[in-house]
Amino acid sequence: xTLLDRLLTLLRRxxxxxxxxxxxxxxELHRQFIARSRSFRDLLTANANTLAAMAELETAxxxxxxxxxxxxxxRCTLVTVNVFxxxxxxxxxxxxRYSELERAxxxxxxxxxxxxxxxxxxxxxxxxxxxxQVGRAQxxxxxxxxxxxxxxxxxxxxxVPPGFVLTTxxxxxxFQRNQLYPRINHIIQQMDIADLEDLHGKSGAIQELIRAAPxxxxxxTLLLDHFDRxxxxxxxxxxxxxxxxxxxxxxxxxxxxxxxxxxxxGRDTLLDACKAVLASKYTPRAISYRLAKxxxxxxxxxxxxxxxxxxxTVSGICYTRSIGGRNDTLDLFxxxxxxxxxxxxxxxxxxxxxxxxxxxxxxxxxxxEEAIAPWLTDAEATTLAExxxxxxxxxxxxxDIEWSIDRDGRLYVLQSRPITAAALHAPVAAHPPxxxxxxxxxxxxxxxxxxxxxxVCVVHGPEDMxxxxxxxxxxxxxxxxxxAPLLKRAAALVAETGSEAGHLATLSREFGLPALLALxxxxxxxxxxxxxxxxxxxRAVYRGRVEEALRRPVERTNPMDGSPLQRxxxxxxxxxxxxxxxxxxxxxxxxxxxxxxxxxxxxxHEKSVIEMFEFGRRFRFAKGTAKRLRDTLPIEWWVVDLGGxxxxxxxxxxxxxxxxxxxxxxxxxxxxxxxxxPWEGPPVAGLRTMVAFLFHSAxxxxxxxxxxxxxxxxxxxLLSQKYCNLSARLGYHYAMIEAMLGDRPGDRYITFRFKxxxxxxxxxxxxxxxxxxxxxxxxxxxxxxxxxxxxxxxRESEQVLLDRLKVLGYLVIHTRQLDLVMAxxxxxxxxxxxxxxxxxxxxxHE
Amino acid sequence: MSDQTLQLEAVLKIxxxxxxxxxxxxxxMQRHLSRMGIRLSVSECCLDALELLEAQPIxxxxxxxxxxxxxxxxxxxxxxxxxxxxxxxxxxxxxxVKSGIEGMESGAFDYCLKPIDxxxxxxxxxxxxxxxLINQEDDIP
Numbered sequence: 008x009t010l011l012d013r014l015l016t017l018l019r020r021x022x023x024x025x026x027x028x029x030x031x032x033x034x035e036l037h038r039q040f041i042a043r044s045r046s047f048r049d050l051l052t053a054n055a056n057t058l059a060a061m062a063e064l065e066t067a068x069x070x071x072x073x074x075x076x077x078x079x080x081x082r083c084t085l086v087t088v089n090v091f092x093x094x095x096x097x098x099x100x101x102x103x104r105y106s107e108l109e110r111a112x113x114x115x116x117x118x119x120x121x122x123x124x125x126x127x128x129x130x131x132x133x134x135x136x137x138x139x140q141v142g143r144a145q146x147x148x149x150x151x152x153x154x155x156x157x158x159x160x161x162x163x164x165x166x167v168p169p170g171f172v173l174t175t176x177x178x179x180x181x182f183q184r185n186q187l188y189p190r191i192n193h194i195i196q197q198m199d200i201a202d203l204e205d206l207h208g209k210s211g212a213i214q215e216l217i218r219a220a221p222x223x224x225x226x227x228t229l230l231l232d233h234f235d236r237x238x239x240x241x242x243x244x245x246x247x248x249x250x251x252x253x254x255x256x257x258x259x260x261x262x263x264x265x266x267x268x269x270x271x272x273g274r275d276t277l278l279d280a281c282k283a284v285l286a287s288k289y290t291p292r293a294i295s296y297r298l299a300k301x302x303x304x305x306x307x308x309x310x311x312x313x314x315x316x317x318x319x320t321v322s323g324i325c326y327t328r329s330i331g332g333r334n335d336t337l338d339l340f341x342x343x344x345x346x347x348x349x350x351x352x353x354x355x356x357x358x359x360x361x362x363x364x365x366x367x368x369x370x371x372x373x374x375x376e377e378a379i380a381p382w383l384t385d386a387e388a389t390t391l392a393e394x395x396x397x398x399x400x401x402x403x404x405x406x407d408i409e410w411s412i413d414r415d416g417r418l419y420v421l422q423s424r425p426i427t428a429a430a431l432h433a434p435v436a437a438h439p440p441x442x443x444x445x446x447x448x449x450x451x452x453x454x455x456x457x458x459x460x461x462x463v464c465v466v467h468g469p470e471d472m473x474x475x476x477x478x479x480x481x482x483x484x485x486x487x488x489x490x491a492p493l494l495k496r497a498a499a500l501v502a503e504t505g506s507e508a509g510h511l512a513t514l515s516r517e518f519g520l521p522a523l524l525a526l527x528x529x530x531x532x533x534x535x536x537x538x539x540x541x542x543x544x545x546r547a548v549y550r551g552r553v554e555e556a557l558r559r560p561v562e563r564t565n566p567m568d569g570s571p572l573q574r575x576x577x578x579x580x581x582x583x584x585x586x587x588x589x590x591x592x593x594x595x596x597x598x599x600x601x602x603x604x605x606x607x608x609x610x611x612h613e614k615s616v617i618e619m620f621e622f623g624r625r626f627r628f629a630k631g632t633a634k635r636l637r638d639t640l641p642i643e644w645w646v647v648d649l650g651g652x653x654x655x656x657x658x659x660x661x662x663x664x665x666x667x668x669x670x671x672x673x674x675x676x677x678x679x680x681x682x683x684x685p686w687e688g689p690p691v692a693g694l695r696t697m698v699a700f701l702f703h704s705a706x707x708x709x710x711x712x713x714x715x716x717x718x719x720x721x722x723x724x725l726l727s728q729k730y731c732n733l734s735a736r737l738g739y740h741y742a743m744i745e746a747m748l749g750d751r752p753g754d755r756y757i758t759f760r761f762k763x764x765x766x767x768x769x770x771x772x773x774x775x776x777x778x779x780x781x782x783x784x785x786x787x788x789x790x791x792x793x794x795x796x797x798x799x800x801x802r803e804s805e806q807v808l809l810d811r812l813k814v815l816g817y818l819v820i821h822t823r824q825l826d827l828v829m830a831x832x833x834x835x836x837x838x839x840x841x842x843x844x845x846x847x848x849x850x851x852h853e
Numbered sequence: 854m855s856d857q858t859l860q861l862e863a864v865l866k867i868x869x870x871x872x873x874x875x876x877x878x879x880x881x882m883q884r885h886l887s888r889m890g891i892r893l894s895v896s897e898c899c900l901d902a903l904e905l906l907e908a909q910p911i912x913x914x915x916x917x918x919x920x921x922x923x924x925x926x927x928x929x930x931x932x933x934x935x936x937x938x939x940x941x942x943x944x945x946x947x948x949x950v951k952s953g954i955e956g957m958e959s960g961a962f963d964y965c966l967k968p969i970d971x972x973x974x975x976x977x978x979x980x981x982x983x984x985x986l987i988n989q990e991d992d993i994p
Contacts, residue, residue, distance in 0.1 A: 077948070081966050084948040088964045091957045120950045193919075196947050751976050 043100050043622055044649045044727070050096035050615050051730070051747055055756050057089040057608050059801060061584050062788065068576050076303045077196055079576055080123055086583055087116045090604045097611045100618045107598040108607055115582050115604055122578045134177040135229050138170045138314070148174040150251030150310035152422060155402070159423050162401050165394060167420050168247075169240065170314035171233045175253055177226055178285060178309050185220035188305065191289070195304065198294075203492065204473050206291050214286040222278050230281070230313075234274055237315055245271045245316045248280040250287065253308040265293045265488060265510075266309070270345065271316060284311050292491035299495055299518070302571055317419045319411035321382050322346035324508045326426055327395040328405035329360065331507070336360045336370055339391055340508040341383045346409050346421065353485040355525075356506045357382050367392035390418060398423045447539065448532055448548040452505070454486070454512035454522030456544040458556040459499030463537040465530050466490065480541055482533050486511035486524055494518045499541035501529045501548065523548070589795045590762060592741070616732055616745075619725055620647065633723065634664040640686070640820070643721045646674075652726035673731035673746035674724055676809040680816020683849040686823075735819065744815050748805050756801035757808055759787070759815050762794060774825050777835035778818060781842050785814045810850055817846050863982040864891055864975075867912035871895045872902040872928075873944070874920045878967075882915075885971055891978075897921075899928035906932065911939055912985035913962075913978060918945035918952060926955050933960040938988040940981040944969065 060082045067078065094108045132148050141149050141157025149157070149172045160167035182188055191213050199205045222230070238244050250266035267287030269280040287293065288309050297304060323341035330338060339359040347353075355375035361367045367389050374381060383391075391410065398406045402425065409422040464479040466472060472493060475481070481497040483490055486505040491514055494500065500515055505524035515522035521543035533539060533548070540549045542556040549556070583604045588596050591613045601607045636644040646652070646664060653659075657668040666678050722735040733744045743760040761778060763771070771794040778796055779789045786807075787798035800811055821842065869886065873879055874897050886893045894911070896902045898920050905911065914932060918925030929941055940962040945952065953964045962981045965974065 080950075081948040084950050084953045084964075084966065087950045088953040088957055091954060095957075116950055116954055123950060193947075751973075753973075 040622060041650070043619060046096040046099045047615055047619050047649070048730070050093055050100070050611065051745075052749075052751075052754055053089040053092040053096065054608060054612050055747070055801060056753055057086055057093065057604070058756075058758075058799065059753070060085040060089070061605065062799075064576065064580060065584060068573070068580065075298050076572060076575075079572070079579065083119055083123060083579055083583070086604055087119060090607055091116075093608060093611045097615050097618070100615060100622075105598055105611070105614065108601065108611070111598065111601045112604075112607060115607075119579050119582050122575060122582075125575070132176050133174060134180065134226060135233055136172050136174060137233075138167065138172060138312075141172055147253065148176065148310070150175070150253045150308075150312075152249070152251035152424065153310060153312045154251075155423050156312065156420070159398060159401075159420050162397060165397065165420055166417060168314040168317055169237055170246070170312060171237075172251065173226075173230070173281065173311040173313070175308045175310055177229075178311065180223055180226060181220065181285065184223045187216060187220060190216060191304070195294075203291070203475070206295065206492065207469070207473070210289055210291045210294055213289040217286040217289070218279070218282050220282070222282070227278060230277060231274065234277055234313070237313075238274070241315060245273055246277070247312075247314045247316055248272050248277070248284055249312045249314065250284050251310040251312045252288070253310060265290070265296055265491070268347070270347070277313070281311050281313075285309050290489075292489055295492040295495070296514070303575075314421070317411045317421070318413050319345050320414055321387075322409075322411040323356075323383075325391055325395040325408040325410060326405070326508070327363065327399040327408070328426060330426070331360075333360075335363055337363050337367075337392055337395055338508070339383065339388055340506055342375070343382055346411060353487070353504055355504065356508070358506065359383065359388055361388060361392045363392075363396060365393070365396075367396075387412060387416075387418075394418060394420065443549065443553075445549040445551055445553060446547055447550055448526055448529060449546055451526035451546050452507060452524045453543050453546060454500065454502075454505065454507060454509070454524045455515040455520055457519065457521035458540060458542040458544065458553075459497075459521045460540040460552050460557055461498035461538070463533045463535055463539055465533065465535055466493070467530075480533075480539055482529055484530050486522075488514070494520050499523070499543065501526055501533065501541055503527060503529050586790075586792065586797075589792055616725065616734065619649065620723065635662060636669075636724070637663055637665050640681070644724065645721050646724045646726055649725055649727040649730065651728035669726070670728055671724075671726040671731055672729065672805075672809065673748055673812055674726055676812035677731065677733065677744060677746075677816040677819075680813030680818075680846075680849070681820045683813065683817060683852075684821070684845045686820050740823075742819050744812070744819070746808065746812055748808055752802045755803065755805065755808060756799065757787075757811055757815070759796075759798040761796045761798075768794060773835045774822060777825070777838050777842075778822060780835070780839045781818065781846070782814070784843050785811060785846070787811070813850060814846055817849065818842070821845075863986050864889070864979045867982040867985055868892045868894070868910065869978065869982075870902060870905060870911045870914045872897075872899065872914060872920070873917040874898060875917070881971065882974075885975065886978075889975070899923035899925070899931075902928065903931060906936055906939070911936070912989070913981045914939060914941045915944055915974075915978070916941055918943055918956075919947055926952065926959060929956060929961060930959050938985065940985045940988070942974075942977055942981055944974070 064079070064082045064086070067082075090112060094105070094112055097105050097108075136145065136149060138153070138157050138160060141154060142161060143154050143158045145157070146154035153172045156167055157172075159165050194209050194213055198209045234246070237246065247268060247270050249268045252266065265287075267284050267290070269283055272280045288304070288307065294304070297307065321341055321343055322345050323339060324346065325340075326338040328334065329336045337360075339361065341357045341359070342354040357375050358371075358373040359369060360371040361369050369385060369388060372381070394410075395406060395408055398408060398420070402423070405426045406423050407426045408420060411419050411421060413419065459480065461478045461480045462476065463482050464471075464475050465482045466475060467484070469489070472490070475493050475496060477496050478498045479496070480499045480501060481490065481493050482501045484503045486500070486502040486509050488510040490500075490511060494511075494514055495518060497520060500511070500520055500522040502511070502522075502524045503526060505512060507524075509524070512522060512524060521541055523541055523543045523546060526546075526548070529548075538551055540551065540553040540556050541547075542549065542553070545556070547556075581603075585603050586605045586609060587602050588600060588606045588609050590596060596610065596613070598610060601610055633645045633647050636646050638644055646669065652669060652671045652674075653664065654668050654670050657664065666675065669675060669678075722733065725732040729748045731744070731746045733742070735742045735744075740761065740763040744757070745759075746757045747754050749755055759782070761775070775791060775794050775796045779791060779798075782798045783789055787800050790797045790799075800808065803811070825838065869891055871879060871882055871893060873895075879895050883893060883895065894905055896905055899916075900922055902914065902916070906914075916925060916929065916932075925943065925945070929943065932939055932941055937960075941960070943956045943961045943964045944967060945964070946967040948966050956964045962984060963977050965977060
């Protein structure tokens, strides 16, 4: 008969007896015990899975780089499903006595669902608005960019191009009528963001969906009517079709140049141009930027601005506060024709520095080499500065302004928005590059300070992007916004053209990526595969690895800080991870007090261990089941076999057992740790500490040293061949070790909990610090609240876990009553060194 | 008595049905499972799966949630209603707390997310197989 058949027969008999009259015989009880053991094992697996997924969410919150909505949703789902299983198994073990937990759980998972599904309410209102009707109050309908532009146009003395806006109500109608969101979500959820080829393929598929979708007829009519009205005022006019997204204003993200702008559009191509702008929400660069900055695509709603083209002779950008760091000046960047060449970084750019205060004296003027005559006259520069300061005054914060001057010398404002924090962080060069034979190139403009080292990868077109290796130095001719998906993978950026004002420069500052721009002949002198160091701060590129440059500290920011995705994660984590039920002895340790999923997990775990144990007692089964484990230490250890914990030849009629008769590997390891280094007995405490201890004991029930029960309580091990649970009250502290050494990685873990003590709080906390330091040294993940500590390690090999269990065995014995000698600040440090040394000797010795 | 031995024995005794419209995934699974000697049937959608279940006893079903035709939860409910002893593992590329809980409340054995490590999935199948055999012997779900 196979093992399986035997078990099946046992279980079959057990099931049949479910309806049998009470007082089951010992055989029956044993079978019930097996059924409970099975639920207990499944509960422990679900418990381990829950804690692992929680840890992943917490790690993601700290480092930000792996954060995406798909990730958050997946981990939250795993946590919730596993907590469901935990409750289910506990109730099976306890005949439904914990059904109260289901209420708390149901409330929590509904709240989590609501946060994860949070969306904006669908927009209602006019489908199209004339730009003259638009101001900041309409931002929810028109997007920030067009709302600001409409508002700017209402300021006296400021001219904006005539135009109109397709509102969120219009674009929402387009998406809804064509049922685009469900289809887009379907594609996005299957996307592997780390795989650039996959990203390009799926991005293309989404954009194609949008371009192929028909414009709702009522919208088409309205669009063409509005275009005709513009053409009435200016016959033969062409328009620029630009994005104006909603939801970009959040956090510290610039969304610089992510979306498409189509210039010189006529009536016949107007509809296609609008769809092209909408589709640009899903370009690879926009998708990867949103993921990197923690924006959910459903949260970004696109509006479209349709503006009459300005026949520009010169265009540019004005930062009303210098991005070079000076507080009293403003920047003007300019180039002939439209501003596109400046923000794309494809054009040589002139740069003027003017005083912010009237009369806006020109402090410095740097012409581009190719400029025969100045592109901007002094008078034009002054007018621009006046306009810029007027906009800053109106909007109340320094502005990033895009402008054009037409043939008749009329100045148009095309865009005005607050300067992002990143734009202001462009550093100035600190040192001239040293004379060094490793120097390959120097000069250019610092887009973002810092230094990076890696192999050169010259990228000419999208096809090169797919072969871009991680941590390579990105070398391009023009710093086009299309290279944005590579910024997260690159070690540094080098471009032959561009300025600090370009979109890619702004993005590189947001990502903290060292960037050196306008570095002539870079694509020619740097070849694929060359190992180089780019010192962007000092505007130099060196052959090989230059440690001096790399050593200078660079401020790296978490790109997720302040993002909506981070806020979503923080919100759900508040329902998941805080642990309020830390002390099983407290009257608050109740099902009704569970406020988070972690509370439920903790509560169920504690109760499941008790259930396993109490089962015996309730059915008078314990008699003879618990065996006293013989020990030389003056501590009472008792063991209970959950299955396979004793060697086959052990005589079950005995009341005690030797460690040699235990087949449970985790316990053997703990035992070896407990006895590996002799314990010298309780530490000697000073008189003052002893007085405090006696006083403290008198106040706390069960801590009276005269009462032997408190000090000589029985400590129980629940054991199977691969599982061990020790709940110990050793003197005045409570310690719990749980170890599972299963075959599946998810079934291999150790949890250690420690709380309490006899001394005052500061001493107890010092002992916790000592424990934390030692456990951290041996690779445990530590979580501390006051004088309670939880340490975990999981998914390691059996050998590693056995060693870690020896560490716990050592600590359980050697930290007994140690809090009493922790009066001196720093006492824990000397103990820490001794402990680590002794443990390492013990492990090496074996 | 090793749990692992029990599971391996169990998995060889069962008939497994994979319901998924993703052909690449099905092929990978077929290759792995047949190498292990597991008896496997496949179907493209819920309706086909229900027909297969009608025609022969199936112990464990692995079911994608998003397939053409019937919604995965509805399909799961139908299976558990008609064949309560059959264990169903939900496998989905669209994680959602709501569908996870709905699935578990409707009697799913487990709810897993794509992409899943093949070894991890096989372990889940083994556990489900063990449970399915106990159900069968017991005549109780």
